[in-house]
Amino acid sequence: MSVLEKRGAEPSGQTPPAPDDAGTTNATKTAAEPSRPGRRGLPLILNAVSVVLGIALWWAAAAAGFKLPTPPEVVSRAGTLIADGTLGEDVLASLTRVLIGFGLGTAVAVPVGFLMGWYGIARGLMEPWIQFFRTVPPLAIIPLAVVVMGIDETPKIFVIFLAAFLACVISTFQGVVNVDRTLINAARVLGARDAVIFARVVVPASTPFILVGMRVGLGSAWATLVAAELIAAQEGLGYRMQNAQLYYDLPTIFVGLISIGILGLLMDRILLLAERKLTGWQERR
């Protein structure tokens, strides 16, 4: 169900990107004030404390008789799964799917978003389809995709592609539409023609929006991937969890969940880093 919730949250990609991540903004601001070096460490300490407390709580719950594996059980299962190569294979299979789907989705979304933002004709032609598919969760496409495309990799990658594409295309489109008119005029009076304005003004000005769209798209690709693997796969983190469920193998389910969380977080951090590098020129509020 968390997948559907994530889809519901997707329109956040349409809001201006700057205040997207409160933590980022604070970190940037603090970094700009070298006079207060202590401030930066504090959130990290709080984060660590919170993680330790959470694990303690989990352990306590397991000890109190809830149907949960204890942290050591999960760690030892993780060790086994790593040692026999299962976890590595599953991670590789899942990552391959998500990266292909997400990569294709973004690669198609960016030019389509630009076309829609720049040309009224393209917008008029494409908008109804994008709006329609936006209201259909990509997971709902799976039955159709499986029937039409078979049960191999294609339908899985296709739904991931769709999820990433839809998140990114709207955001790119918004980015192009929101380019400051004055900047375009400034470029025109400096002798820039349409192609130059596009490459040197519209593209950089909409980069923050594209990157936010990519982050939302990645989240939604990742969520879709796991769900797609729950339905039809022979390997992958989602499949492993589905399989473990049959054998009542809770530690393996936990290892799967934690791996998914960590990988998702890592990929998001990578994009966040790219975002900081590429859009550091922005004036953050």
Place this chain on the structure above:
Amino acid sequence: MTSKPAKISVQGVTKTFALGRDTFTALDDVSLDIADHEFVTVVGPSGCGKSTLMNILAGLETPTAGRALVDGAPVLGPGPERGVIFQQYALFPWLTVRQNVEFGLRTTGVPKAERRSRAEHFIELVGLERFADALPKTLSGGMRQRCAIARAYAVDPSILLMDEPFGALDALTRVKLQEQLLRTWSQDKRTVLFITHDVDEAVFLANRVIVMAARPGRVYDVIEVDPAIERNEAFRLSPEFAALRNRVWHSVYHQEGRTAPAAAGSATS
């Protein structure tokens, strides 16, 4: 007005905008000639069409009727002989000061080495050499506007169109930039059309102050300022300045059909 051919000639220009079911007349049959090397300021209440006039001369908008000529040729679009400076600075925030100044040189195909040296020269002219590699977000308002001025100068336009360029700056910075602008103007004698809502600024800078009226936008009054007067602090504090300022003030704030200065602020924009 002079025997010289006009550098800029606005002939019967009317510009209307659709506003819902109504049409809004931003400019109504405006005509004016600006001679080569003249410094003209345009002042008037909001909604008098002064920015529209500038956009038409910049080639960013086309008149509904009438025509605008530059060097005798009709304006069909933006051109390198007309540099534009916007109130909101309009610097490209992802480019450094130097890259911003080089922008117009790149689009006009100036080779890299020359681009560098020309940008360097104009960055120095506006006193930003220490900030050449800084991003706009790290600059103050005054520095941003100086960068925008350097960017416009870099393509060496014979005309400068300035739309309330100092409007967002504090009074001290504004005075400094006004004097700096006049210094460079007295050296290179470009033709300047300077739009402002500040009466002092209009009088201090101009050879000629054009006062516009709103609804519909039109030329209301023209006040000549002797170009022989040296523009310095003494002039700013002189009785002549006060008299001119008085005259322009009345022309702006006590136009027919208007009673109080407050009316100017509430006009349509």
